[in-house]
Amino acid sequence: xxxxxxxxxxxxxxxxxxxxxxxxxxxxxxxxxxxxYGPYLDRVELQPHQTRHASDNRVELDRARHxxxxxxxxxxxxxVSSGDPGVFAMxxxxxxxxxAGDPAWRGLDxxxxxxxxxxxxxxxxxxxxxxxxxxxxxxxxxxxPWAVIEQRLEAAARGDFVIALYNPASxxxxxxxxxxxxxxxxxxxxxxxxxxARAVGTHEERVIVSTLGEADADLVDMRTLVLVGSSRTRRxxxxxxxxAFIYTPRFVEGA
Amino acid sequence: xxxxxxxxxxxxxxxxxxxxxxxxxxxxxxxxxxxxYGPYLDRVELQPHQTRHASDNRVELDRARHxxxxxxxxxxxxxVSSGDPGVFAMxxxxxxxxxAGDPAWRGLDxxxxxxxxxxxxxxxxxxxxxxxxxxxxxxxxxxxPWAVIEQRLEAAARGDFVIALYNPASxxxxxxxxxxxxxxxxxxxxxxxxxxARAVGTHEERVIVSTLGEADADLVDMRTLVLVGSSRTRRxxxxxxxxAFIYTPRFVEGA
Numbered sequence: 001x002x003x004x005x006x007x008x009x010x011x012x013x014x015x016x017x018x019x020x021x022x023x024x025x026x027x028x029x030x031x032x033x034x035x036x037y038g039p040y041l042d043r044v045e046l047q048p049h050q051t052r053h054a055s056d057n058r059v060e061l062d063r064a065r066h067x068x069x070x071x072x073x074x075x076x077x078x079x080v081s082s083g084d085p086g087v088f089a090m091x092x093x094x095x096x097x098x099x100a101g102d103p104a105w106r107g108l109d110x111x112x113x114x115x116x117x118x119x120x121x122x123x124x125x126x127x128x129x130x131x132x133x134x135x136x137x138x139x140x141x142x143x144x145p146w147a148v149i150e151q152r153l154e155a156a157a158r159g160d161f162v163i164a165l166y167n168p169a170s171x172x173x174x175x176x177x178x179x180x181x182x183x184x185x186x187x188x189x190x191x192x193x194x195x196x197a198r199a200v201g202t203h204e205e206r207v208i209v210s211t212l213g214e215a216d217a218d219l220v221d222m223r224t225l226v227l228v229g230s231s232r233t234r235r236x237x238x239x240x241x242x243x244a245f246i247y248t249p250r251f252v253e254g255a
Numbered sequence: 256x257x258x259x260x261x262x263x264x265x266x267x268x269x270x271x272x273x274x275x276x277x278x279x280x281x282x283x284x285x286x287x288x289x290x291x292y293g294p295y296l297d298r299v300e301l302q303p304h305q306t307r308h309a310s311d312n313r314v315e316l317d318r319a320r321h322x323x324x325x326x327x328x329x330x331x332x333x334x335v336s337s338g339d340p341g342v343f344a345m346x347x348x349x350x351x352x353x354x355a356g357d358p359a360w361r362g363l364d365x366x367x368x369x370x371x372x373x374x375x376x377x378x379x380x381x382x383x384x385x386x387x388x389x390x391x392x393x394x395x396x397x398x399x400p401w402a403v404i405e406q407r408l409e410a411a412a413r414g415d416f417v418i419a420l421y422n423p424a425s426x427x428x429x430x431x432x433x434x435x436x437x438x439x440x441x442x443x444x445x446x447x448x449x450x451x452a453r454a455v456g457t458h459e460e461r462v463i464v465s466t467l468g469e470a471d472a473d474l475v476d477m478r479t480l481v482l483v484g485s486s487r488t489r490r491x492x493x494x495x496x497x498x499a500f501i502y503t504p505r506f507v508e509g510a
Contacts, residue, residue, distance in 0.1 A: 016278065019369065023273035060505075084371075086378045088505075092386025095502035099491050106493045110500070112379040114274065116339075120369040123341045128367065130391075131347025132399075133407050135416060137388045144387075144507035148415075152388050155414025159407040161390060236354050238361045245365070247350035250315075250343075252399035 005071040007108060008078055009094055011085040011115025012043055015201030019116045027078050027113055035067050036080035036090070044080060060090060064097035068105050084117035088138045088166045118225050119164040122197040125207060127245035129195070129233055132252075134162040139169075139176045146176070153180055157187035162233060162248055165226040177226065178217040184228055185212045193229035193246060196220055209235075209246065260326040262363060263333055264349055266340040266370025267298055270456030274371045282333050282368055290322050291335035291345070299335060315345060319352035323360050339372035343393045343421045373480050374419040377452040380462060382500035384450070384488055387507075389417040394424075394431045401431075408435055412442035417488060417503055420481040432481065433472040439483055440467045448484035448501060451475055464490075464501065 008027045013019035028034070028044055035041075038054040046052055053070075055063050067079045081089035091112045098105055123130045135156040141149060156163045163184070168177040184192070190213025198206040198221065208219060212228060220226060229248065236245040263282045268274035283289070283299055290296075293309040301307055308325075310318050322334045336344035346367045353360055378385045390411040396404060411418045418439070423432040439447070445468025453461040453476065463474060467483060475481060484503065491500040 013276070018278035018281065019276050021268070021274050021276055021371065023271065026273065084375050086375065086383045086385045088386075091379075091383035092502055092505045095383050095386070095491060095500055096504055096506075098500070099489075106491065107495070107497065112383065114371050114375040114379040116276065116369050116371065117375060120339050120341065120372060124346075124367040124369040128341045128346035128350050130341045131343075131350070133390070133392045135388070135390045135411075135414075136385075143505045148507050152414040152416065155410045155416070156390075159390075159410025159414075160403075161407065161410070234354075236350060236361065240362070242362070245350055245353070247347055249351055250347045250398045251351075252403050 004109065005074040006076055006111070007067055007071040007094070008111045008113055009081065009085040009091045010078055010113045011081045011083050011089060011117070012040060013116040014083050014118045014121040015199065019121065019201065021113070021115065024113050024115060030076060031078035032076045033070050034078050034080055035063060035070070040080050040082050060093035061097055064090065064093040065101060067094065068097055068101060068108065071108050071110070072102070072105060081115070084115040085112055086114065087117040087136065118166065118200070119227070121200045122195070122225050122227060125197065125200055126195060127236070128247040129227055129229060130162055131248040131250055132162060132230060132232065134164060136164045136166065138166045139180055140167040140173070141176060149176070149180070150183055153183045154187060157184050160230045162230045163228040165228070167222070168224055168226045169220045170222045177220045181212060181215055181217055188212060188228075188231070192231065193233045193235065195227040195246065196224050197227065198224045200225070209244070259364065260329040261331055261366070262322055262326040262349070263366045263368055264336065264340040264346045265333055265368045266336045266338050266344060266372070267295060268371040269338050269373045269376040270454065274376065274456065276368070276370065279368050279370060283335075285331060286333035287331045288325050289333050289335055290318060290325070295335050295337050315348035316352055319345065319348040320356060322349065323352055323356060323363065326363050326365070327357070327360060336370070339370040340367055341369065342372040342391065373421065373455070374482070376455045377450070377480050377482060380452065380455055381450060382491070383502040384482055384484060385417055386503040386505055387417060387485060387487065389419060391419045391421065393421045394435055395422040395428070396431060404431070404435070405438055408438045409442060412439050415485045417485045418483040420483070422477070423479055423481045424475045425477045432475045436467060436470055436472055443467060443483070443486070447486065448488045448490065450482040450501065451479050452482065453479045455480070464499070
């Protein structure tokens with residue numbers, strides 16, 4: 001008989017160490033096996049009793065299966081994501097692997113621990129751009145056809161949501177963000193505030209605020225989150241060198 | 256001359272103490288003045304040097320002005336929200352008060368610290384329902400007309416987003432959630448998985464999983480978050496008494 005294993009999918013948050021929850025830190029400490037994308041595991045200090053399983057960022061499903069196999073063998077597994085593990089991260093991959101895998105895996109102790117997802121970190125640096133209804137959309141067309149992405153962008157624009165775009169580009173995937181901004185512009189017009197927030201919370205943080213009409217898609221890379229305001233998202237200018245605040249009021253006239 | 260004050264809007268997360276980030280805990284420790292809705296301040300242990308300013312939950316703008324006045328007088332102010340302060344919480348109110356208030360306030364040191372917003376906590380208990388694109392909508396029509404809410408619900412349904420509904424009901428506001436579910440049903444049909452998650456992470460937690468066709472709006476109260484799946488959100492049944500997992504796959508056929 002094996003000792004009972006368990007698997008928890010955790011998120012470290014978008015960057016700063018003090019954005020990782022105490023609950024996630026406890027899971028990390030108690031794990032026997034840490035498994036994840038190499039650069040995320042690099043953010044965790046390994047303890048002597050722990051085994052590290054680092055992998056590339058294109059192999060989520062293999063990694064998920066490996067995590068489930070280790071758990072079935074009695075290991076205490078932490079699957080390590082950045083941000084929140086349930087938002088375009090490892091949690092969905094683990095459940096995909098679970099559903100398609102050995103039926104016995106369904107009896108395993110599998111949990112998810114929430115984390116700060118990237119858009120919340122970005123919003124906190126700007127002010128309160130998510131003060132009103134918002135959408136979160138991944139621009140990666142590796143796993144879904146572009147037609148689905150475009151349908152969602154149009155729906156989000158017609159609903160006048162604040163829109164957060166995850167995975168807007170990669171080294172090889174450069175066109176999507178330009179096409180997405182075109183799609184949004186065609187419905188929302190040029191004026192909507194548009195933010196490119198790169199590597200928020202790290203020493204490489206760079207935040208560029210412009211409008212849909214002026215936004216330059218070439219400035220977007222795989223570490224950038226793009227935020228497009230609703231028709232009501234606005235700036236509060238501040239004295240001297242202080243950056244403007246960006247926020248979306250809670251109220252809409254007519255209530 | 257006053258000592259320089261500062262104001263930080265923080266979020267405690269949805270409930271469990273170990274979901275509050277170390278960054279938010281540090282802000283709480285260093286503040287001279289804690290200001291917020293009473294039940295949220297009750298979650299914080301007051302230190303001898305700290306002043307507590309509790310207020311009712313209908314006075315966000317007054318509370319925000321008070322926080323800015325205290326900051327202008329040199330106090331170190333923590334405005335305390337539940338969840339993430341930028342998602343239907345105090346951050347937007349602070350910027351509304353800032354924009355409408357004393358122009359000198361714009362030079363103040365004002366920050367926002369992110370937190371775990373309720374939908375991330377709920378999602379973590381279910382599996383990975385946010386594994387794909389999603390929308391977050393407040394159903395409160397105190398600050399926006401119902402027509403805007405309905406327009407957004409329709410857009411979210413047409414885009415086949417997973418939909419999280421915050422503020423679905425209160426003691427006096429009982430109709431909105433029934434109308435919202437009707438609106439979603441008319442576009443999405445009856446089959447979409449629908450979750451009522453109440454007080455997640457507390458000892459009063461209660462999670463009810465049904466479908467749009469069977470969901471009973473009477474079970475929703477002000478502490479409930481409602482999650483409606485996309486057409487692809489699915490259940491993984493498990494042996495014995497184990498609750499099913501709910502997740503939304505990352506992939507859509509055709510990519």
